[in-house]
Amino acid sequence: MADIINDSIFGQWETKVFTGINISMDLSRDSKEDNNTNPHTPAYGSLVPIGVQVLMYIMYIAISLAAIGGNGIVCYIVLSDPRMRTVTNFFIVNLAVGDILMAVLCIPFTFVVNLILGQWPFGAVFCVIFTYAQAVSVFVSAYTLITISIDRYIAIIKPLRPRMTKLQAKLLILAVWLVALLTPLPTAIVSKLVPQNDTEGYRCTEDWSTPIQRYYYSMALMLLQYFLPLIVLIFTYTRIAIVVWGKQTPGEAENIRDQRLAASKRKMIKMMITCVTAFTLCWLPLNTLLVAGDHNPSIYYFPHIEYIWFACHWLAMSHACCNPFIYCWMNSKYRAGFARVFHFICCMPLRQHPDNPLHSFVASTDYRQSQSTRRGQALTNNGHCRAQPRKVHV
Incomplete structure (x- = not known):
């Protein structure tokens, strides 16, 4: 194993674990010249075109802005x-905070280092901070999904048990952060700057004593960050789905209130199952590539492997912006909250300028609508089903 996973494999391909690997590639150099002098250099094939690099810039910037904006609105709504x-x-807000941390620390710096600079320019301290924060953010997202599934599991499978209080939820969120901070602590200890071959730059990587330590830590972290949460989520939501969509007990009658509560539970479970599905599908390609690469590092020498890695990495990073779209799509309360925020953003410049000719129209329209609403509420409160004719005094 130690002979297969050797240090030369990381000359151009730098391994840094945060559920994924951060591969530092020099996209601006021609691989033919390197292949003639160094047999361990990955065979990139042809140079990545400028148009493709621009497309990658746009894709990474788009998901970063969408993740920060969407999850920020989710926090504001709650x-x-x-x-x-x-x-x-509360758990959803914690999940949004983890995704914001991912969007702020993982996406931009991976994007800048890999696509623009090809080296780490931010110094040794930030190398430790950002590498560690990336691992923490993934743990927060994964284990918050587990806490949500356990909360739903207890509420539906064991309805006679007392519901979790807000204080207990906050303590559980604190426990999630404690686990997320402690588990990847070795990443912060071994991360450091290493000089790049034949250049004056540095790369931020994990400097392990032996390659076998790197391999086992990578496997352990991947198991804890992806596969273990996935197993727990599949188990809990499968049991929940059997109960929620299972057969009704013969002879059991349901009133309108019970039907409404059951429908509300099904909607919430559908939304959370969709979130789990998005987590699974977004991270699956990258984790599959990592497992395959750890067992057979020669796949990193395949032609055009950089395109495959960027596609898998971009899909994994895009999970940070998926959940707000799911909430807006599948939950009416979040949808109304998003509508209020966007309405406020769109109408705020108009209402701040009374000299605008449209301002008087908007103000008068709002006034008429409010007056109409008040009249309708007054009629409803008086018990009238429709407007009464006005009496004419002669």
Whole structure:
């Protein structure tokens, strides 16, 4: 194993574990010249065209902005509305915070180092901070999904048990962060700057004593970050689905309230199953590539492997912006919250300028709508089903 996984394999391909590997590639050099002098240099094939690099820039910037904006709105919707401050929504906010951390630390710096600079220019301290923070953010997202599934599991499978309180939810969130901070601690210890071959630059990598240590730590971290959460999520939501969509007990009657509660549970479970599915599909290609590469490092020498890696890495990073779209699509309360935020953003410049000719129209329209709403509410409160004719006094 030690002979197969040797240090030369990481000359151009730098391994850094945060559920994925961060491969530092020099896209601006022609591989033919390197292949004639160094048999261990990966065979990139042809130079990556400028147009493809520009497309990659746009793709990474798009998911980064969407993740920060979408998850920021999710946090605002929950924290600004007291009715939205439920246990499940607290977990969703924690999931959004983990995705924001991913979007701020993982996506931009991986993008800048791999696509623009080809080296690590941010110094030794930031090398440790960002490498460690990347691992923490993935753990927060994965284990928050587990806490949500366990909360739903207890509420549906064992309805007679007391529901989780908000204080207990906050303590569980604190435990998630504690586990997320402690588990990848070896990443912070071994991460350091290493000089690149034949250049004056440095690469940020994990400097292990032996390659076999790197391999086992990579496998352990991947198991804890992806496969273990996936197993727990599949088990819990399978049991929940059997109960929620299972057969009704013969002779059991349901009133309208029970039907409404059951429909609400099914909607919430559908939304969370969709989130788990997005997590599984987004991270599966990259983790498959990592497992295959750890067992057979020669695949990193395949022609055009850089395209495959970027596609898998971009898909994994795009998970940070998936959940807000799922909430907006499948939950009416979040959809209404997003609508309020976008309405405020779009209408704020108009309402801040009274001299705008459209301002008087908008103000008068809002006034008429509010007056109409008040009249309708007054009629409803008086018990009238429709407007009464006005009496004419002679």
